[in-house]
Amino acid sequence: MQARDVMVSPVITVTKSATVRDVARTMLEKRISAVPVVDDADKVIGIVTESDMLHRVEAGTERRDPWWVRFLAGETAIAAEYAKSHARHVADVMTTEVISATPETPLHEVATLLEERAIKRVPIVNKAGELVGIVSRANLIQAVASARPKLAMHLPDSTIRQRLLDDLKKQSWAHPHSLNAVVTNGTVDLWGFVDSDKERKAIRVAAENIPGVVSVNDHLMIKPVLVY
Incomplete structure (x- = not known):
C-alpha cells in the first residue's frame, strides 16, 4: 500500500x-x-x-x-x-x-x-x-x-511444507538446517532447534501465514548453551 x-x-x-x-x-x-x-x-x-x-x-x-x-x-x-x-x-x-x-x-x-x-x-x-x-x-x-483476511486455500501438504521452508531460507534470522516441518491435513508440526524465543515466534508466525495452514504445533527447542 x-x-x-x-x-x-x-x-x-x-x-x-x-x-x-x-x-x-x-x-x-x-x-x-x-x-x-x-x-x-x-x-x-x-x-x-x-x-x-x-x-x-x-x-x-x-x-x-x-x-x-x-x-x-x-x-x-x-x-x-x-x-x-x-x-x-x-x-x-x-x-x-x-x-x-x-x-x-x-x-x-x-x-x-x-x-x-x-x-x-x-x-x-x-x-x-x-x-x-x-x-x-x-x-x-x-x-x-x-485489512481483509486472505482467502482460504487448500494446498497439498507437500506444497505447504516446501513453501514454508523456502520462505525461511530467505530470512537472515532463520536457520533452516536446524529445522523440520511435518504437515498433515494442513496442520504444521515444527521440530528442531532455534537460538532464541524470538526466532521461535518468528518461525511460528511464518508458518501461520502460509496459505492453506489450519494450525501450527510448536515443538521447537532452544539450543543449549555449551559450558566448554
Whole structure:
C-alpha cells in the first residue's frame, strides 16, 4: 500500500497570518491534533501541532525553568521560547522544518518516518509541492484494522511444507538446517532447534501465514548453551 491509499484528503489548513486562538479553536472543533500551514500556492510552509500549544501564556503553562537552566540555554533560546509562548499569529509558533512524503511513498516508509522522527503525522505533497493529503499514526492503525483476511486455500501438504521452508531460507534470522516441518491435513508440526524465543515466534508466525495452514504445533527447542 502507498500513502495515497490511507491519507486524509482534503486537509484542513491555515495561513501564517491566522491567529493562534483561531488555530486552537479549529483543532478542537475538527478534532485534529495538527494543522498544516500553507501559502497562496497551497504549498506547505509549516505545521502547528499540539506540542506547539503546550506552553502558552493564555493557559499559564509557559515555561518557568530554574535560573540555571535558563543560564545554560542562553538568551537566544530564551527569546525564542518567549516568542512562541506569547505570539499571537501562527507564523511565530509553527514548526517550519516539515517532514513530508508523496502519494506514492510506500506505507512502510511512512511508518519508518513516523517512528524515527518521533512525529505523529506526515503531510503528503505532490510533485509540485502542493498539499494533497495527510497521514497520521491513526491512519496506519486504520489500515491494519481494515485489512481483509486472505482467502482460504487448500494446498497439498507437500506444497505447504516446501513453501514454508523456502520462505525461511530467505530470512537472515532463520536457520533452516536446524529445522523440520511435518504437515498433515494442513496442520504444521515444527521440530528442531532455534537460538532464541524470538526466532521461535518468528518461525511460528511464518508458518501461520502460509496459505492453506489450519494450525501450527510448536515443538521447537532452544539450543543449549555449551559450558566448554
